Amino acid sequence: MNTRSAPDDGMANGRDATDAPDLATLLAALERSAQDPSTPPAQRTLLLQARDALLAKQHEATTEGERYRNLFDAVPDPVSIIAEDGTVLDLNKAGMQAYRRPRDEIVGNNINVLNPDLPRDHLVPVWETLNRGETYVIEVTNMRGDGTRFPVEVHSANITFDGRKSIVAVARDISSRREAELRYRELMETLDKGIVVHDRELGIQYCNGAAMRIFGIREDQRVDQELALDRWHIVDEDGREMARHELPAQRALDSGHMVESVLLGMYHREKKQLIWLTATSVPQFAPGASVPSQVTTLFSDVTELKRDSALFDRAQSLAHIGGWEWDIVRDRMYLTDEAQRILGAARPLETLEAVLLCLREPDRRRLRTALQLVTAGGTGFDLELQGSQADGHGFWIRVIGDAEPGDPGASRITGTMQDISQDKQAEETLRIQARTDPLTGLMNRDAVLTELGARLGDPERERVAVLYIDLDRFKMVNDVLGHNAGDELLVQASDRIRGAVGTEGMIARFGGDEFLVICDAGDDPRRPEDLAHAVLGAFADSFRFGKDEFAITASIGLAVAPRDGQRPQQLIQNADIAMYDSKHRARNGWQTFSQELAQRQQDRLQIETQLRRAVDNDEFRLVYQPQVDLRNGRVIAAEALIRWQNHQLGELRPDLFISHAETTGDIVRIGSWVLREACRQVAAWRDLGLGIVRVAVNVSYRQFAGDDLADMVRTILGEFDLPGSALELEFTERVLIEDAPATLRTFADLRQLGVLLTIDDFGEGYSALNYLRRLPIHGLKLSPLFTEGVPNNRSDVAVCQAVSAIARSLGLGLVAEGVESEAQRQFLLQLGVPVGQGFLFAPGLSPDEFARRLADTPMERVLHA
Numbered sequence: 001m002n003t004r005s006a007p008d009d010g011m012a013n014g015r016d017a018t019d020a021p022d023l024a025t026l027l028a029a030l031e032r033s034a035q036d037p038s039t040p041p042a043q044r045t046l047l048l049q050a051r052d053a054l055l056a057k058q059h060e061a062t063t064e065g066e067r068y069r070n071l072f073d074a075v076p077d078p079v080s081i082i083a084e085d086g087t088v089l090d091l092n093k094a095g096m097q098a099y100r101r102p103r104d105e106i107v108g109n110n111i112n113v114l115n116p117d118l119p120r121d122h123l124v125p126v127w128e129t130l131n132r133g134e135t136y137v138i139e140v141t142n143m144r145g146d147g148t149r150f151p152v153e154v155h156s157a158n159i160t161f162d163g164r165k166s167i168v169a170v171a172r173d174i175s176s177r178r179e180a181e182l183r184y185r186e187l188m189e190t191l192d193k194g195i196v197v198h199d200r201e202l203g204i205q206y207c208n209g210a211a212m213r214i215f216g217i218r219e220d221q222r223v224d225q226e227l228a229l230d231r232w233h234i235v236d237e238d239g240r241e242m243a244r245h246e247l248p249a250q251r252a253l254d255s256g257h258m259v260e261s262v263l264l265g266m267y268h269r270e271k272k273q274l275i276w277l278t279a280t281s282v283p284q285f286a287p288g289a290s291v292p293s294q295v296t297t298l299f300s301d302v303t304e305l306k307r308d309s310a311l312f313d314r315a316q317s318l319a320h321i322g323g324w325e326w327d328i329v330r331d332r333m334y335l336t337d338e339a340q341r342i343l344g345a346a347r348p349l350e351t352l353e354a355v356l357l358c359l360r361e362p363d364r365r366r367l368r369t370a371l372q373l374v375t376a377g378g379t380g381f382d383l384e385l386q387g388s389q390a391d392g393h394g395f396w397i398r399v400i401g402d403a404e405p406g407d408p409g410a411s412r413i414t415g416t417m418q419d420i421s422q423d424k425q426a427e428e429t430l431r432i433q434a435r436t437d438p439l440t441g442l443m444n445r446d447a448v449l450t451e452l453g454a455r456l457g458d459p460e461r462e463r464v465a466v467l468y469i470d471l472d473r474f475k476m477v478n479d480v481l482g483h484n485a486g487d488e489l490l491v492q493a494s495d496r497i498r499g500a501v502g503t504e505g506m507i508a509r510f511g512g513d514e515f516l517v518i519c520d521a522g523d524d525p526r527r528p529e530d531l532a533h534a535v536l537g538a539f540a541d542s543f544r545f546g547k548d549e550f551a552i553t554a555s556i557g558l559a560v561a562p563r564d565g566q567r568p569q570q571l572i573q574n575a576d577i578a579m580y581d582s583k584h585r586a587r588n589g590w591q592t593f594s595q596e597l598a599q600r601q602q603d604r605l606q607i608e609t610q611l612r613r614a615v616d617n618d619e620f621r622l623v624y625q626p627q628v629d630l631r632n633g634r635v636i637a638a639e640a641l642i643r644w645q646n647h648q649l650g651e652l653r654p655d656l657f658i659s660h661a662e663t664t665g666d667i668v669r670i671g672s673w674v675l676r677e678a679c680r681q682v683a684a685w686r687d688l689g690l691g692i693v694r695v696a697v698n699v700s701y702r703q704f705a706g707d708d709l710a711d712m713v714r715t716i717l718g719e720f721d722l723p724g725s726a727l728e729l730e731f732t733e734r735v736l737i738e739d740a741p742a743t744l745r746t747f748a749d750l751r752q753l754g755v756l757l758t759i760d761d762f763g764e765g766y767s768a769l770n771y772l773r774r775l776p777i778h779g780l781k782l783s784p785l786f787t788e789g790v791p792n793n794r795s796d797v798a799v800c801q802a803v804s805a806i807a808r809s810l811g812l813g814l815v816a817e818g819v820e821s822e823a824q825r826q827f828l829l830q831l832g833v834p835v836g837q838g839f840l841f842a843p844g845l846s847p848d849e850f851a852r853r854l855a856d857t858p859m860e861r862v863l864h865a
Contacts, residue, residue, distance in 0.1 A: 344389025394503030448508035623844030724754025784818020
């Protein structure tokens, strides 16, 4: 700030009084010279210009002085301009009013005239601060003209005044603030709550009398020493030691927000005394600051309350009983710690609605109705209710409530809440024991039908869901390891389902490897799906039986009443339909029932009905896919593929009816037809002069498990006068795990006939190499599931390499199925696979098309190793 004073009658610094006449004399001299005829014209012009410039400057200086004086006097606080030696150079009107003195008693005198108590070198620290570019702030006591004193807060800063290095000092009267602080201190001393003020380093700034009494500090002791953190062991309400950053005061400083009602225990290490306090810490900010400069903490001594509460809570905890009170007017719910624990909410429950949300329907409505009756002047209630904690665990509680005695308006309802989950579980166990499955301990078929019927007939239950669970690959374990292992699997599976379902539903073994779960879905529409996910998750780990390990999964169907049925059998049947669809889509999944599924079930029944008559109605035919030498594409053999043309259903793909035939057992009769028809066709081609064409026929495990497969093959070969080498039988990997003497005998008999034996789709299933080396087979067929991914899919490449290596090491032939591209053919050739089949060469051909193919390209004889 660079300010020059303007002429003013009230200013007595001496400059303007002498300068003004000199300027007027100069202006008059310029005027006379300009008017003198003897003065040359050019010079007269310059003199007039000089006169005009001086007049303009004079006006500017006058305006500037007036502006300075107006601004200076407009400041409401006393402002003084002070020279380096302490002389007061200027003072505004607020200063004259505050000090109650005329201006000339202050201006021109030393600053001591305003504060006689100032030390002689008081300006040294002021100039040191100002020279660093900072503002100097100090609280002092100034004196008025009548000798009275008043406190001021003085803010000083650098200023250049009339070209001199000076100080501008603003003095603010803080008398009212001092009075407020005094009253504030008096108030804090009269409060019965302890008050402690900490700075940012948790140093003690202030401690009232109540705090000294709470902490046992005497008047002759230093508060900062007695409250030092190293003298205290501070714990939370559970007895866990609190770190410094967890203390309420530190949290308030760190966050800049109030930390309210924290219960903490303070144990004095020397006195061996423990006090319990509730603490609320409030951060305080200096003007313009963004972080707190200090924190004020209010304490209440709750040691006796804590002790009484702990004894009461212990009694409640032992009895599993909690207390509650509902303030109807404020809609505030007060729960004891035990009541909060029983309900197990994620955060403290403070309203009726929050408590009701812990319950399931219809129990939620039952409690609400009971409370409304009490509010309307009715009697109390005693209810048993069911709910769920925040972590998903279910509970049963007994709730007793009535209007608070002596409350004529029934504005408060109080009562108790008791955890009866164990009693309910015991009661449920006793009830179910009479109707349990003896193997798994679950409800049996009759029991679950009765329970489901009761639930469907209960008008309080809006939606009841059924989960129909079927174990995938259970029959394999039963067949391979025997019935004892099968029973053990059922026991383990039931345990896993029980663990997944918990108290969310009832579980029953419905028969064989099938289980039912019944649950309510009225209060939570997603509960059935959540349980389905939980059950599937329970089957993620494999089952172990001695040295054997099996991955057993589950397929689940869901049906919900009343949408999917209102009678037990109908609801279960529809859940079964959904399960069947899930199993056929992709095992280890779940499916919800729909009318579309019902229609598919109807179609399945129609397929199975038509399938039983297909052989008699001559509806099947065979097509033949060539097996070729991958090097030159010459035909080596053929695989017989079945097709079904039904007069009602039309053309059906094999994947639509083969599984049905396996399920119904019709596959045995169909398989016999395929064997005979394939051999008949080989004989027909031979009679046409095409030679003996080896035909591969898929044989179902059901056919293999019969006692007459070898006899039937021998009979059919004899009927058409064919050698055994004309026939190749392809089996699934399931035969690898059948190590029974009958299995080996059947293989030996077939091999003796000269029939080639091949394992189809090797690598998809069990792949039991231990059994593979003991069976008298000739070759393996590489599944199209793996050939379709080569040569780009690294996993499929690895599987193909492994199967090829197995075939070579065991001296077996290898045929690759599903060859559809030249890149696949080249990869297989490099791998050493000699034979392949697929759309790259030909699809399934009719007998006549295959015959023409043979006639055009003579068949190459390539035998299995």
